Amino acid sequence: KKRAPMPDDIRAAKGGTPLVSLTAYTTPMAQMMDAHCDFVLVGDSVGMVLHGLPSTLGVTMEMMIMHGQAVARGLSTAMMVIDMPFGSYEESPEQAFRNAARLMAETHAGAVKLEGGVAMAETIAFLVRRGIPVMAHIGLTPQSINTLGGYKVQGRGAQRNALVADATAVAEAGAFSVVLEKVPQNLADQITADIPIPTIGIGASAGCDGQILVVDDMLGLFTAFKAKFVKRYAELGQGAEDAIAAYAAEVRERSFPGDEHVFADEVKK
Numbered sequence: 001k002k003r004a005p006m007p008d009d010i011r012a013a014k015g016g017t018p019l020v021s022l023t024a025y026t027t028p029m030a031q032m033m034d035a036h037c038d039f040v041l042v043g044d045s046v047g048m049v050l051h052g053l054p055s056t057l058g059v060t061m062e063m064m065i066m067h068g069q070a071v072a073r074g075l076s077t078a079m080m081v082i083d084m085p086f087g088s089y090e091e092s093p094e095q096a097f098r099n100a101a102r103l104m105a106e107t108h109a110g111a112v113k114l115e116g117g118v119a120m121a122e123t124i125a126f127l128v129r130r131g132i133p134v135m136a137h138i139g140l141t142p143q144s145i146n147t148l149g150g151y152k153v154q155g156r157g158a159q160r161n162a163l164v165a166d167a168t169a170v171a172e173a174g175a176f177s178v179v180l181e182k183v184p185q186n187l188a189d190q191i192t193a194d195i196p197i198p199t200i201g202i203g204a205s206a207g208c209d210g211q212i213l214v215v216d217d218m219l220g221l222f223t224a225f226k227a228k229f230v231k232r233y234a235e236l237g238q239g240a241e242d243a244i245a246a247y248a249a250e251v252r253e254r255s256f257p258g259d260e261h262v263f264a265d266e267v268k269k
């Protein structure tokens with residue numbers, strides 16, 4: 001049986017067959033994607049996708065640990081990466097280490113992901129030197145929504161050089177890969193060519209070294225809004241609502257439960 005990749009295997013996939021990844025928050029979803037994904041991200045998107053929060057800012061360590069443990073039970077051949085939630089790492093490298101170590105110890109994740117480029121490079125290096133593999137995340141970083149001023153494309157025009165600097169900084173700090181979210185295609189291609197670690201695109205470019213999507217987005221389960229970069233591979237939310245409506249109608253007309261769903265007084269010989 002295939003073993004789960006390690007961060008160094010992900011790093012070594014630079015320039016090869018694109019890396020496949022999705023988010024997951026529950027055991028059954030993790031089981032469905034285990035054989036198809038190189039790594040699975042327990043994203044802090046869980047706050048918006050499963051908990052009805054307005055942004056990722058309200059996600060806690062406890063939520064990440066609970067969902068991380070659920071996902072870990074569903075994976076055997078994909079690596080698990082877990083997001084560090086807002087407020088758990090930005091204060092100092094020491095704070096980041098303490099919380100990253102707790103996430104790894106309590107969920108058995110193979111790596112953590114945190115948002116930020118140049119500003120987080122020192123923290124990334126601190127973690128990596130102490131045994132914690134780090135995936136970086138630059139471009140649109142949803143935990144900074146209040147300073148970015150909205151979910152806009154990042155790295156256009158005068159911002160371009162700053163984004164290249166972010167990518168270079170996280171690679172030099174020792175991150176084993178970097179998520180590029182919502183950046184122009186030609187900038188994603190330039191960064192992918194420039195840095196020695198795999199770029200994982202979301203709203204970036206098919207030229208990235210891998211891709212990630214939020215699983216509930218691509219399955220049509222999360223429908224509050226749809227970003228341009230989301231491709232709907234299924235409409236499971238509509239299917240679920242149709243099923244619920246059919247059940248409600250059958251209960252009201254007493255056609256459910258049917259004869260095949262009920263029990264006789266005595267077992268037939």
Ligand code: KIV
Binds near residue numbers: 137
């Ligand atoms: O939380 C998340 O789902 C993410 C991915 C979109 C990269 O960070």
Ligand code: NA
Binds near residue numbers: 043044045083
């Ligand atoms: Na995230």
